[in-house]
Every structure is written in C-alpha cells, then in structure tokens.
Amino acid sequence: EDQVTQSPEALRLQEGESSSLNCSYTVSGLRGLFWYRQDPGKGPEFLFTLYSAGEEKEKERLKATLTKKESFLHITAPKPEDSATYLCAVQARPGGSYIPTFGRGTSLIVHP
Amino acid sequence: GAGVSQSPSNKVTEKGKDVELRCDPISGHTALYWYRQRLGQGLEFLIYFQGNSAPDKSGLPSDRFSAERTGESVSTLTIQRTQQEDSAVYLCASSLGGVTYNEQFFGPGTRLTVL
Numbered sequence: 001e002d003q004v005t006q007s008p009e010a011l012r013l014q015e016g017e018s019s020s021l022n023c024s025y026t027v028s029g030l031r032g033l034f035w036y037r038q039d040p041g042k043g044p045e046f047l048f049t050l051y052s053a054g055e056e057k058e059k060e061r062l063k064a065t066l067t068k069k070e071s072f073l074h075i076t077a078p079k080p081e082d083s084a085t086y087l088c089a090v091q092a093r094p095g096g097s098y099i100p101t102f103g104r105g106t107s108l109i110v111h112p
Numbered sequence: 113g114a115g116v117s118q119s120p121s122n123k124v125t126e127k128g129k130d131v132e133l134r135c136d137p138i139s140g141h142t143a144l145y146w147y148r149q150r151l152g153q154g155l156e157f158l159i160y161f162q163g164n165s166a167p168d169k170s171g172l173p174s175d176r177f178s179a180e181r182t183g184e185s186v187s188t189l190t191i192q193r194t195q196q197e198d199s200a201v202y203l204c205a206s207s208l209g210g211v212t213y214n215e216q217f218f219g220p221g222t223r224l225t226v227l
Contacts, residue, residue, distance in 0.1 A: 099171075
C-alpha cells in the first residue's frame with residue numbers, strides 16, 4: 001500500500017526565514033510525485049511534478065527536490081502570501097492505481 | 113480557460129435528506145476524481161472516472177454515496193439519507209488522464225453541512 005507522510009504538520013516562520021517541508025513516501029514504483037498548495041476555503045492548486053530521483057523544480061521562492069524516499073519543498077525568504085497548506089501526493093507506476101495517494105499536508109504560516 | 117467548477121458552493125441540509133453535488137471538469141479532461149476533506153484533515157478519495165471505463169468506487173464510504181458521470185463531462189455525487197458525519201468539503205478534480213498520469217486541477221469545493 002502506498003503511503004505518504006508529511007512533516008511537520010504545522011510550521012510558523014518569520015518573513016524571510018527560509019525552511020523546508022518534508023514528504024516521505026513508500027510506493028511500489030514511483031510514477032510521479034506532486035506538490036499542491038491549498039489556501040483556506042479553496043481547492044488545491046498544482047505546483048510541481050517530480051518524476052525521478054535527483055530531479056529539481058523551481059517556481060519563484062519554492063524549490064522542490066526528490067530522492068528515492070522523500071521530497072523536500074524548500075521555501076526561500078518566504079513572504080506572508082506563501083502562507084497555505086502544502087500537500088504532497090504520489091502515484092505509482094503503470095499497473096498500479098491511477099488514484100494518487102495524498103499526505104495530510106503541512107500548514108505554513110509566515111508572519112510579517 | 114475555464115477551470116473546474118462545482119455547485120453549489122455551500123449546502124446546508126437536515127439529517128436524513130438527500131443531496132446532490134455537481135462538478136464540471138475542464139473540457140478535454142478524461143479523468144475525474146471526487147474527494148472528501150473534513151475540517152483540518154487530508155483528502156479522502158471517494159471515486160474515480162476515466163473516460164468510458166467502469167468507475168473506481170473503492171473509496172465510497174457507504175452505499176449512501178453514489179456518483180455518475182455523463183461521458184467525459186459533468187459528474188454528480190449523490191449522498192442519500194445524510195448523516196452529521198457527512199459534513200465536509202467535497203472536492204472534485206479533473207486531469208488529462210489516459211495512460212500517463214497528469215497533475216490534477218481542483219474545483220473550489222462544495223461545503224456540506226448536515227444539521
């Protein structure tokens with residue numbers, strides 16, 4: 001059974017204080033790892049897809065990295081508008097389910 | 113272009129009533145998913161549609177829950193004889209689907225409150 005664990009559950013940062021969110025996973029064979037951002041009262045918004053160990057993706061202050069066991073979402077010099085819940089999801093190789101397995105998310109609050 | 117839309121945005125109902133939630137996916141997306149998200153919790157998979165294939169209903173919590181999809185368009189999630197534990201946000205997502213997995217695009221959700 002595919003499993004995804006995100007840590008920490010909650011994170012409070014001061015504006016400009018860089019940090020990282022962790023997503024540890026166990027799958028039969030990774031097809032893709034996805035990061036989403038969810039603002040209160042809204043549906044998740046797609047951020048990144050990572051397919052293989054060593055891959056990195058960047059978008060503004062966010063950088064996602066992937067190893068064979070985990071992914072990190074690095075937030076550099078965060079701003080209050082980066083406050084949201086960040087969700088990680090994995091999907092297994094062909095033959096596995098097309099249904100992604102989501103982690104429970106990390107709630108990030110950035111104080112001005 | 114238009115994203116995934118859901119209606120109603122909010123629904124308040126009495127225990128025991130039936131409710132119907134609607135999802136309009138992005139045009140051309142063959143895959144459609146329904147999730148439930150309780151307050152402060154993660155996404156709970158309910159049902160998955162892919163094209164004209166039989167849906168994967170493995171996440172439906174009870175036989176009070178059902179869903180339909182007309183071709184590759186609108187989907188409705190029906191909850192019969194609602195219970196207070198059904199209170200949650202119901203999210204719909206669509207993706208390109210097919211033989212490769214693609215990122216999901218989510219709607220804004222329907223917030224269901226069962227009194």
